[in-house]
Amino acid sequence: MDDKVVSGDEKIRALYRVLVAKEFSSSPRRRAFLRYIVEEEIAGRGHLIKEYSIAVDAYREDPEFDSAAKSNIRVQARRVREALANYYASAGASDPVRIVVPVGSYNPKFLLAAEEATAPQRPPSAEIEADAPQAPEPSAPPADTTEIDAAKTLAAHIPPEKQRSPPRRHRYAWAMLVVLCFAAVVSIMATDREIEASAVRLPETGLPRISVERTVFGGPNTGSSSRDLAFAEGLKTRLGIYGTLVITDQAASERAPDFRVKLTSLDPLGERDVIAVNVLNKDGVLIFSAKEGLSDVGENESLGSVAQIAATIAGLNGPVYQHVMNHNPSPSIVCMTRAAASLRHPDGESLAELENCLADAARQPDFEDLATDFLGRLLLREYMWGFQSISGEPILTRAERLAVHALTERSQPFIGLPLLAETYQFQGREAEALTLADTALSKYKDVPSILCRVGRIRMVSGQIADGVALIRRCLRSDPSPPNWVRFYLFLDAFTRDDAVAAAAYADSIHMDDQPRGVLAKIIVAHSRGDESAVAACDKRLHERFPEVARDLEGALTRSRFPAPIRRKLAKALKASGAVSASKLVIDE
Template structure:
């Protein structure tokens, strides 16, 4: 057999890597394909069968390397050679398909001999025997993430296109298994679908070419700003451009399957510009949010206006605590298999910061990454959960190894899966910071800030880390921006900002902000409040908060130098906080003991 012929065959396990579970034969693959396509639990309309048969036969013939979005669009859907790969429609619908496959194997296919799974990053399936054990995630992924699929829209008269596209993607995965070795198990490489958003071209409501230029530029800016938020998926430029400005929400829902539609219009009259924006839930046509933006062309250039408006819109609707997140929390999609709920539980925990919410979020996220091991956002959130186990002593798992190391490992996995994911970069920055790698931490933080300067969850975290490193003024600037963009955000924004104000001798502001934070179940809130009240001269309130803190974290004050060191507080700032607690009559080490402990601590850290 020639080398080329050998490369065309399915991979065969060697005696040391699952010889007892040989790869499915070509006949078994074809039989399973027929079984799935004929099932009541699988869509049966449209060109799905022809699509699936094509990619399967191409793979079995050794031509799986040809199965890219471009070739599939041309050879199966008969698109022209000008087909653009910029649009993510096929990728989005492949996410839906992953849920359809999972549902099929939970209901009709439980006893099927062969599994078909679709790893993230490509459109080729992996084929494994149904009794194969779940293995470690990510090792056998064919991460062709840049292969962004596209679908050139001609009209919106196909009422079941979303189901069709999801269905016809079903066979895309065998090549990954052939090239990379044994399959990774039931759901390895899969990621859950995220909330989907379509941006319709903004309507030109004014006279003359200036309004037309503005509408085109604003739509383009929105298509750049919104995809930076990784908790949502945004349809690409080709899809957006093919939609009419006044497209109906029902047409978007039926034609694309997108949950949300962003639309609006621009009116230019003389030197005045008004932009009207609305976010629509396509399931029922309701307007979830709308806003008018008025600008003066004499004051700002056109480019600045459209960039500024796009930034404000993206932040309002797509940030972790924004309009879409609130909508999903109130009305989760009927096909949600529970993974998106984990992100909601995570953000609920971040708002509360208590042990009970931490445990709920941790259990949910651990299940999520087991089911969807290529889901970078879930790994990112789990990293922060591990981190909080270590720094806050929430639900410690002493048998799992050091929490800080687990946090760093999960963060690195998230970044390896999706290098531009803001939540992954946030997790890596924070984990590095608490693993005493502050320079690398801030390098990562600046990279993420440049990539998405409007993510308030990240801004709050970066501002906190910068402040605790002793850069209180820069920390204040970052926290102020986070609060301005998300005034109803998590309480820890205000708690950290209160401490920053205290360290900058803005005591009135510090007291006001710490009272606004009100994180009664979060132990460190009471410790920070005690410092702030003491610095403001409110010693009775400081002592009261300190006593609550001691009950919740009895180990902290006796070891306060080491605890503050873990948070990378400079010695002078740590000494100042300890002195504030001492003034309130709390049992902290003496000034002499603090200096001695700092010398020991510096030696231990190599400083």
């Protein structure tokens, strides 16, 4: 059947059913490949998927990758097709929607399984995937309305004066019976809703609860055992940093965790110590799986693989929250995921809407810190986009107040340090900003979001090489970095006059979701002599980011880039002929 009849939600559910299957759960590269092409197709960009975009955006390869890398992409595509075929021939045989990657294309298709006339023959004991869409079961079988409809039809043909009213005493009895039946139905429906919600919905005031369990650890190999334990403790610590999960001890907790991380040492006696990381929901359904080799990691060294897995599991776009979002999430969790998505890839949602949502979420104790963090970062983004105040209060003043509150009142350096450092930099307090950034980096040296944000602060202060190194470390660990990261890699290539790399970064997906990315596209389009692309990008700047387009000079000043970089950007933009750059003044 035509895939146009398959909704976006159905496509997402089909994706997640496949990702947790054994054919994909053991291969991060297959998961990354399939997730990328499906998400791009849902976003309407399926026809733009190329080997280059898969390598750069899905696998985080260097934009200057060679033809051998292209061959690897084709090999991986073949493996994905084989894995899909194996899955749908076995565990996924009854899936309602199937994902197909046609040979010669990377744009996936979605096919509805043929409806069977013998559907009632399905065994009642058949297992249903936790993430699969399930039709709600009626609390009682529907009543047979044949006689009622016939009576109504007959009554319609009887003149009103000949229709007999029931005796008065009977009217009262019927009225009482109707009231009692209505009350009983409402009670049953309410009970059903409560039972259904308790099975899948997290408490309104709570974050998802997760436990970390060590199984089959240890053995005669003392070195392997110590590394396994270090991995487990490191993962538990890092999961708690983000503030998105409540880390709980399953044995000591009164309430069962919503999710469990099971760590298994697969080869404690061999030359290569391997740990399997499996995340299961409360029903025991696997929602995420990965394997990590620890043979080259010392007992006291920072475990980079731990940081990467923790970022994946705890992320608001990671497997835990994707699962929660598919199971009747609370309004606070919906708000957090909306804010996180907007920070990664701005979608035009207004700050006022997100601010109201975050204000409501902040009233829930578990969400106050996350709400503070997201609101502060959204405020700084608005400042970069040309807005100076919100509700009469200067944006930078409000952001500073939120950061200080996080540090002093909430004792949350993970939130307060980078937010205050970024605010100070926009205020021109460079030395204080760098000191705070360095403090944040020393405390959270392998947390991807800290690496990206401190890298940006250092680049803006003129420490280009150090900043780029941190951002590249962030990209190696973050499964879904914010789109502004690509602009700073473009900026590095641009300042080094590396036109090829600059063009590759400017062409990155989602680059034009931010004003700086649009400016990068204008510069590259002009260098290619593509004036129509310059005009199209300039139009997008005026339509999507009018404050920046009206005052490009002010936007460059607010960026706080060193004077030589601002001057070079201004010259390139002025030379492009873009209308928004016509008023730029170039200081020699």
